[in-house]
Amino acid sequence: MNLSDIRIGEKGKIKSIKISGNMRRRLLDIGITDGTEIECVFKSPFGEPTAFLIKGAVIALRNEQCDKITIKLSSERVS
Amino acid sequence: MGLTNNSTGHNLIDSNLKIVKKSENEIIVALAGNPNVGKSTIFNALTGMKQHTGNWPGKTVSNAQGRFYTDKNSYLLVDIPGTYSLMAHSTEEEIARNYICFGEPDVVVVVCDATCLERNLNIVIQTCEITNNVILCINLIDEAKKKHIKIDTKKVEKELGIPVITTAANNKSTIKSLTDILDNFDKLQETKPLIPRYINEIEEAIKIIETELKKHDLKSVNPRWLSLRLLDNDGSLINEIKAHLGDDFFNNKEIIQAIQKAKKYLVECNINSDKLNDLIVDSITKLSQKICENSIEYCDGQYSLRDRKIDKLLTSKVTGYPIMIIMLLFIFWLTIIGANYPSSLLSNGFLYIQNYLSKMLLYINPPIWLHDLLILGVFKTVAWVVSVMLPPMAIFFPLFTLLEDLGVLPRIAFNLDKPFKYCNACGKQALTMCMGFGCNAAGVVGCRIIDSPRERLLAILTNNFVPCNGRFPTIITLISILIIGISSGIYSSIISAVILTLVITLGIGVTFLATKALSITLLKGTPSSYTLELPPYRRPQISKVITRSIFDRALFVLGRAVSVAAPAGLIIWLMANVKIYDISMLNYCSDFLDPFAKLLGLDGVILIAFILGFPANEIVIPIIIMAYLSQGSLTEFSSICELSNLFISNGWSWITVICTIVFSLFHWPCSTTLLTIKKETASLKWTLIAAVLPTIIGMIFCFIINLVANLVI
Structure with missing residues (x-):
């Protein structure tokens, strides 16, 4: 699934980053790499951007980036 | 800020x-x-x-x-x-x-x-x-x-x-x-730092250039690193290298050939410039990952529960925006109510000093115009600027620094990102906007944190729509004149704070509108992606906050204002008192501007004051006062009440006050800000736009307010 589909409180592992160029480097710089654990912690009042906990830091990303990052949820979603 | x-x-x-x-x-x-x-x-x-x-x-x-x-x-x-x-x-x-x-x-x-x-x-x-x-x-x-x-x-x-x-x-x-x-x-010195190794193709390409570079004098530049960077087409770096190693460096045939050979090799290996950079960063991140795996032990709960709770409160749908507005309101209220007493104390103190100085000066028997020039011109303007500006700054700055140290500002940027994205801009513009509250010139420089040049320009051009500390006291004074008849005591300070918050909100609203307007006309483009780090909340060190914000900021800003106020007081006194055919120069100017200013709900004197206030907005009100005083209706004033009477006797109505507030919010940036914009954008065109845009918006606002208000009455 895409990172943009994650709900608040859910955790996952990054599978792939389908972005290239400057933005990819920026994401790698701040610690968004394959296999990194990521947790969705909160969203802004408008539902975007979303704040993620990545390697001890809280990073906000817009939906455009989240759409291009795929993850694997750490635990099954209870619907 | x-x-x-x-x-x-x-x-x-x-x-x-x-x-x-x-x-x-x-x-x-x-x-x-x-x-x-x-x-x-x-x-x-x-x-x-x-x-x-x-x-x-x-x-x-x-x-x-x-x-x-x-x-x-x-x-x-x-x-x-x-x-x-x-x-x-x-x-x-x-x-x-x-x-x-x-x-x-x-x-x-x-x-x-x-x-x-x-x-x-x-x-x-x-x-x-x-x-x-x-x-x-x-x-x-x-x-x-x-x-x-x-x-x-x-x-x-x-x-x-x-x-x-x-x-x-x-x-x-x-x-x-x-x-x-x-x-x-x-x-x-013997330490050997770890050097990251890349995939074989890149290493091979590096070797091609490095072997050649080692034959030349690179001064202190590391040949391996330089080879790696030369593989990438980085224009800014090439200029730096030329500046450092001389133009000859890129005229050397062997070097150029080596670079071309290496690049060609990479292309043959199917590695273009983008992929090269991706691969480099990938290797480096993998390396740091490996180092940390072996040497760091994480335990659960790195992002503390307390931080999570505060974040939920500051960013949730229900509480996010109301809390931001209440914080703003509370800061303004504290500033207004806290500044009242010390302001009048300072003003009385200065009046006392003024009388004393006046007596001393008269003792040496100077020409009366010199006495008036120094006392009523220079001293009075400086006294006004100090007594009106210092108290609100001494309260507002520490409060704002507190928010800054706590880590609240990035959350505000986070909350405002979506609206900025709607305007095709960057959420970090909220941070530079907040810096603008302190000083627009600082806000303009702060725009460097925005990566995309288009979005950075948007932030620079619209920074002036939030009032800097030079305009705050002016606006606060005008608001207190506006509500003088309505209420008194604690209520008046709350009403002032509410009105001030509305004024600021108007400024922020226009920031969005102007950003949007620019982004669909002059600066077309789609919002670039962005990342914003939200730091943990940190406990501010109160004593440091106070010393830093008062001594380092408030007094410094005040010093700047006074250094402008003193000569401005001199010039304006001369303009108001040097008479040609019995009419002062100031009158000539203000009469000339009056018909136009009247359309905007202002008068010639107010417009002149804004023009003369170009070096520093702090002196706008002192200029207005002096101009009126020289026209002779009143000779002394110290309280808001007397100020209000002075203005009323010069034909002000509540419409004038509102239009002046709006115009002080939206007019040309001060000279320092414009010079900074010129430097940051390196373009006269954008500097001009930065000056014209807020002025036109201010004029339109004032014109409409004046028109509507006069029609309604």
Whole structure:
């Protein structure tokens, strides 16, 4: 699934980053790499951007980036 | 609002810092690292200087320097902007990289945040590629301990091959470990920093260029690193190399051939420039991942529960915006109510001094015009500026610094990102907007944190729509005149605060509108992607906040205002009193502007005051007062009541007050801000637009308000 589909409180592992160029480097710089654990912690009042906990830091990303990052949820979603 | 002696006023204009050694033996130490890891705090702790610090990423956007001494050596410390990488995506990264590569520092201390070391190591490794003389300083070790993160520094040291120390920047004794290691650094010269290795194809390409480069004098530049960078088409770097190694470097046939050969080889291997950079960053991040796996023990709950609760409250759908507005309202209310008493005290005090001075001056029997010029012109204007500006600044600045240190500003930027995105702009514009509250010139420089040039320009052009501290007191004074008849006591201060909040909200609203308008006309484009780091909440050090914001900011800003107010008082007194055919020069000017000003709900005097207030907005009201006083209806005033009477007797109505408030919110930026915009955009066209845009908006607003109000009445 895409990172943009994650709900608040859910955790996952990054599978792939389908972005290239400057933005990819920026994401790698701040610690968004394959296999990194990521947790969705909160969203802004408008539902975007979303704040993620990545390697001890809280990073906000817009939906455009989240759409291009795929993850694997750490635990099954209870619907 | 990074507002210090170094970051405001004319010092901004010359931010190309020149590093000059005092003596041959002086050791130049550069402080590098990610944003918001406490570099400026370490800088201040070592040098005893007051470089602005704050809990948000990106507040240092240009180099700063200071000196410190140990028993053994003297050091020149250079604080460079915090960056995530040295691959130069943005202006401040370019500044950082250029300094580390070409500034020839003797030692580079890379400061890292202990709570997210892995991510921070990227820049350490990149620095090791450039120079051998690197020290890793793991800062905020106290915070890491609180979060139960265990770092095996010995292992990190072994892996990286450079000296590693830990500090807690707010704890001075830990800083000593840094000075100790600097003192002994020459003994550690033999250290061999870890150099990242890339995939074979890249290594092969590096070798092609490196072999050639080694035949030439590169001064201090590392040949391997330079080869790697030359593989990439980085225009800004090529200019730097030319500046450093001379134009001849790129005229050398062998070098050019080697570069072309290496590039061709990469293309044959199917690696284009983008892919090359991706691969480089991939290797570096993998390397830091590996180092950290072996040396750091994380425990659960790194992001503390307390932070989570505050974040929920500040960013949720229901409470996010109301809390932001209530915070703004509360700060304004405290500022207004707190400033009332000291303001009148100061004003009475100055009146007393004025009488005394006047008597002393009359004693030496000067011509009466000289007495009036000095006392009623210069002294009175200065007194007004001090008594009206100092108290609100002394309250507003510490409160705002408190928010900044706590880490609230990035949350505001987070909440406002979606609206900015709707305007095709960057959410970080909210941060530069907040800086504008302190000083628009500082806000304009702060726009360097925005990567995309288009979005940065949007932020620069619209920064003036939030009132800086020069305009705050003017607006507060006008609001108190507006509500003078309505209420008194505590209610009046609450009403003032509400009106002020509305005025600010109008400014913010127009920021959005203007940004949107620009982004669909002159600066077309889609919003670029962005990342924003939300730092942990940190407990501010109250005593530091107070000393820093009062002594470093308030008094400095006041000094600037007074230095403008004194000559302005002189000029305006002359204009009001030198008469040609019995009509003063000021009258000529104001009569000339009057018909136009009347259309905007103002009058000629007010418009003149704004024009003469171009060097500093603080002096707008004193000019108005003096102009009216010279026309002779009143001779003395000290309270808001008397001020109000003075204005009413000169034909003001509530419409005039409202139009003046709106016009002071939206008109041309002050001279310092415009000069800064000129420098930051390097374009006369954009500077002109930055001046014309708010002026036109202000005129339209005033015209409509005046028209509607007159129709309704």
